[in-house]
Structures are given as C-alpha cells and as structure tokens.
C-alpha cells in the first residue's frame with residue numbers, strides 16, 4: 168500500500184515536471200528596468216531581457232538564439248520580416264543586453280523590443296514587447 172502511494176506521488180511529480188512546472192513554453196522578451204507608463208529623462212538606459220531563447224551575436228542563424236532590437240515609435244514585425252536598420256530600429260547585433268544612450272524628443276513614445284535571428288529576421292509578436300513611455 169505504502170509502495171503504491173509512493174509510486175503515485177512519483178508519477179504525479181514527474182508529470183508535473185514534464186507538463187507544468189518545467190516544460191511550459193515560456194518565451195518572450197521584456198524590459199528589465201522600464202515599466203509601461205514610466206517617465207524618463209534622456210539619455211536613458213534600456214536593459215533587455217529574454218526568456219526561452221538565448222542571446223548571441225548576429226551573423227549566423229541558430230535555433231533558439233538571436234539578438235535584441237529596439238524599435239522606437241514602431242511595432243513588432245511578422246515572423247521572418249527583417250528588422251530595418253535606422254535611427255528608429257536599433258540592432259544589438261553584438262549580443263548586447265543593455266544600452267545607456269537612448270535619446271528621444273520630449274513627449275510620448277512607444278518602445279518595442281523585438282527579438283530576431285542572426286540574419287535579423289523577426290521571431291514575431293511572441294518575441295516582442297511594446298511599452299509606452301513619456302520622455303521629459
């Protein structure tokens with residue numbers, strides 16, 4: 168009897184590990200140091216976080232890996248769409264997760280984090296995060 172209860176607990180613990188506790192598809196990007204609705208002063212620092220994928224420098228496409236992009240007053244990009252490179256679409260192709268030199272005109276702006284592969288092709292909405300901030 169005791170043995171079968173132990174077995175039952177073991178099975179329960181294992182299924183919990185596989186299906187819920189450890190195996191969930193928890194993927195995404197997030198702003199580490201800025202919250203939606205924050206008021207900022209230029210130049211400001213942005214710390215970029217990712218879960219479920221790994222940061223690596225641009226150059227080659229590797230499954231489950233990529234780099235951060237900061238899109239200013241824009242939107243996330245569809246899966247496979249290449250992130251433009253200009254002053255509103257900033258690539259962190261060196262594998263950076265922090266920048267401290269973002270300067271914006273005073274007013275309301277959106278900041279979008281977009282994770283993309285080694286050829287800068289977007290991983291889509293799932294791997295993006297948009298917040299609205301006020302710059303003084």
Ligand SMILES: [Cu+2]
Pocket residue numbers: 225234235236250258259260283286287
């Ligand atoms: Cu890029």
